[in-house]
Amino acid sequence: MLFDIDHFKKVNDELGHDVGDRVLSEFGHVLAGCARGTDIVARWGGEEFLVILTETDEAGAHAFGDRVRAALAAKRPLDERPVTCSGGIGVRKKEDAADALIKRADERLYEAKRGGRDRVI
Numbered sequence: 001m002l003f004d005i006d007h008f009k010k011v012n013d014e015l016g017h018d019v020g021d022r023v024l025s026e027f028g029h030v031l032a033g034c035a036r037g038t039d040i041v042a043r044w045g046g047e048e049f050l051v052i053l054t055e056t057d058e059a060g061a062h063a064f065g066d067r068v069r070a071a072l073a074a075k076r077p078l079d080e081r082p083v084t085c086s087g088g089i090g091v092r093k094k095e096d097a098a099d100a101l102i103k104r105a106d107e108r109l110y111e112a113k114r115g116g117r118d119r120v121i
Contacts, residue, residue, distance in 0.1 A: 002048055002090075
């Protein structure tokens, strides 16, 4: 899965990069807290994070994404301003190389963004 913090540029532009860094850190903690010991959570670049969910099907990935979204909403790293995220699921096919899987997740992430954000596709 790939996750992206919604409207993150606006956080940096309006509140400063120190606040943006705090939001990134809090989001990383949310992802790590939702992940299992066998999952891998990594910052992918900018405000994107990559999560490799081992032994997880598409329904499990959706459930994970919904837990992440709920945990981020509950964390409220900007106090009164909501912070949301979007996620894209790339389900591995037997013939997939890593780059094909990540590309598929990235396409779904941007589909979630175009669809209104704060969702997992």
